[in-house]
Amino acid sequence: MTVTTSTDLAVAAAGLVKTFGTQRAVDEIDLEVRRGEVFGVLGPNGAGKTTMLKMLATLLPIDGGEASIFGVDVRRQPHMIRQLVGVTGQYASVDENLTGRENLWLFGRLLGLRSARAKATAAELLERFGLTEAADKQISAFSGGMRRRLDLAASLIARPPLIFLDEPTTGLDPRTRGQMWGTIRDLVRDGSTVLLTTQYLDEADQLADRVAVIDRGRKVAEGTPDELKTSVGSSTLQLRMTEPLDTDGAAGVVRRILAEEPVLTPEAGGLNVALTDANQAAEVLIALRQAGLSIVSATVQKPTLDEVFMAITGHGAEEPDPLTVPQMEVPA
Amino acid sequence: MTTTLTETETVAPGPVLAPHPTLRDTVDQTLTMAWRAVKKMQRNFEQMFDVTIQPLLFTAMFAYIFGGAVAGDVDSYLPVIIPGLIGQTILTACVATGVQLREDMDKGVFDRFKALPIARIAPLAGPALADMLRYLIATVLTFGVGIAMGYRPDPLGLAAAIVLAVFAGWSIAWIFTWFGTVGRSAQGVQGISLMVMFPLTFLSNAFVPTDTMPGWLRAFADVNPVSHVISAIRDLATAGQLTTDVAWAVLGCAAVVAVFLPLSVRSYARKM
Known part of the structure; x- marks a missing residue:
């Protein structure tokens, strides 16, 4: 392990555990994300990626282990963590009843901006994300790609130094996906640290400096995308x-x-x-x-994610787990 | 934080991080959340039927159907039934507060609220504040229909009664807000809320004087805070008097808030 002090790390987690009933959704995961890098968490559906992200974002209690973000303890200082992290979820977390502009204004106000400042920031972000034309439409009229972009815009209002992206392109068509990748690259150029989860090896390959592969709640591999690919x-x-x-x-x-x-x-x-x-x-x-x-x-x-998986774990990414399937029937 | 903690010191970039939201932030965030709730009301007007059409319908219906039987004639029943119906309508509106909160919490936007550095009470207190508008509409409409039918309240007392009714609505809504944060689904919250709402309404002095009830029922109806609120509204609006029932009503409402507000915030903060 390289010798780093906590100040060099955007995220430092050791032995993270999350248990749902008898199932360990996250099982002793260690994670180190350096400042300014894009760190990808790669794994199939249900591997525990989102659960891990939610714990780090204070959205789920941490059952075991330690985690800090820029040296701030996640468990002890949730309010501080929320000031450091912008979260963009798997499902667009914007308000259906409001327009794009109203959404950004609302989140700006909640983040402590004065009304005029929140309005200006909203206009700025709408422009930057190519949403100006749709700005005054209600979100229910937005396409999937537009929602994601608005969602990402909402995460950037307070210019958080660390951004969590949970499967930012799942369900998007290839063109919109490419646009999203461009947006994420711009973020990194501006100096943000990004922690993203994905099911796609090519996405991790395109965006991430380093990747951790997660399987059934455990970290099974870590390295650069090139290292992972050469392993298969x-x-x-x-x-x-x-x-x-x-x-x-x-x-x-x-x-x-x-x-x-x-x-x-x-x-x-x-x-x-x-x-x-x-x-x-x-x-x-x-x-x-x-x-x-x-x-x-x-x-x-x-190589696909499935092959990386096969090579690392000896089983396919989509293969049901004979050990966990019966456990899921046990009431929590 | 002590200065000896060299490792965790000055590690975060940018401005200094606040360990907790300040009171000012909390008020500001609550008002912003109330703005969101008002926008939502404007855009989903069908959610307002329970405080607009229902009071119009119920007031006329109850007064004409029960008036003769309970009080001899409609005119002498109005001073009894109008405050009673205000109590009932406000309770119904309170149930909606909890159910809508539950529905809202299932939406993606609440994930963001939880991830934002805001006071945990703001997403609950904001809609609660905005819903005072609903109680106000319901109260004013019910009094309005009553007056149109011949009810003659004391003007000053009427104003005080409206204020009390809105305050009671805001207070009692915390019970249903708590259900909203505890329940697993909107239907579940609706079910349990109605189960609590009906006894609270009908086992009170809302529609009939409690002295016609059997002793054990009367005992409950007399301590029911809803009875006190309704009596207080009657005393204020009809007689223009500030009675002990008004004090009991305010105290009862305060007690409800003291219990259910912390419960709601705790359960909301835990649910993440």
């Missing part, structure tokens, strides 16, 4: 054999050519091979042809 190869060759029985034979070919252990799904005749170089795909295909093994399809893909 730079890309993946997905093969499907004509005869499912040929899967083992094909696996043997892959081992011989690449000295690499493929991930098999024999019942479907499928195998996934991690490649360090996409050109290796051709060598594998040629060798299969020479061995007389026929394929239905072959695709070369960049």
Whole structure:
């Protein structure tokens, strides 16, 4: 571990625990986010990302462990933490009954701005987020992307030094998603520290300086996006054999050519091979042809979250957990 | 914080952080929240039916239906039923305060309220303050219908009675606000609130004098704070008198606030 004092860290958490009934939603997570960086928390639905963020934002009590933000204890000084952190949730937290402008004015007033100042800040933010035209419409008339942008704008009123973004692009179309990424990059350029959660490896890749992978409440890996990707190869060759029985034979070919252990799904005749170089795909295909093994399809893909997961945890990201499923039926 | 804590000192950038919201901040934030609640009323006018159409309808209905049977004729029943109906209408409006708070808390915007550095009481006290407008409308309308039907209150006493009714509404609403913060769903809050609201209304002197009730029922009706509020409104509006019932009503309301306001804030702050 690098030697850092608390002042270099925007977030320092050790052994964070959150329990719901018998289930540990967050299980002894350590987290260190440095000032000025974008830190990504990557994991599938239900991994505990949002729960962790909520604990750090004082929205959920911390059941175990310690957490501080810019050196301020989260448990003991919730009111101070709320002054340091801007939170943008998974679901837009803006008021449906108000217009965009009224929303920003409301939050500005609540944050202690005088009315005129709150009005000016609202206008400024609406302009910056391309919402000026829709500013005086009620939120119910806003599109999903516009809501998210307004939500993010609302988190920036007080210029908090740390911004939490909980799945900022989940459910957005690709174009809006790209706009959101641009906005987040601008924030970082302005010197904010960002802690974001995401289900998408490409999003973490695009935005984050460092990434922690969370699975079933535990941190299973941490590093730069590049480090994570190299752990599964730079890309993946997905093969499907004509005869499912040929899967083992094909696996043997892959081992011989690449000295690499493929991930098999024999019942479907499928195998996934991690490649360090996409050109290796051709060598594998040629060798299969020479061995007389026929394929239905072959695709070369960049690694997905699922593959990172497979590589790190040995199970898929979407796979239900046989241990936790029955526990969920136990009343809390 | 002592100066020996070198590690946690001056670590946060920007302006100095306040450890708690000040009283001034709290008042300011409550007023802002009240502004939000008023905007919401303006834009969802159907939420105002219980304090606009209902008093018009109920006043005429109750006076003409029960007037002859209870008091011999409508005119002599009006001084009894008008304050009674004000009590009933305000209680109904109080139930709505709690139910709407619960509905509101399920919305995304409350996540933001919780994450903002604001006093925990502001999101509760703001709507409570704004709802005083609803109690005012209900009270004025009920008195208005009564006067149109021939009720002749004491003018000064009437003004005092309106103030008391609005204050009582604000106070009693804290019971239902607490239900709102405790309940899991708006329907649940509605159910439990009605269960409390009906006995509070009907086991009182709102519609009939309590001396016709069996002893045990009368015992409850006589200590029911709603009875005291209604008696106080009768004394003020009809007779223009400042009686001990007025004092009891104010005291009862204060007691309700003293118990249920802290309970509500505590339960709201915990729910996050």
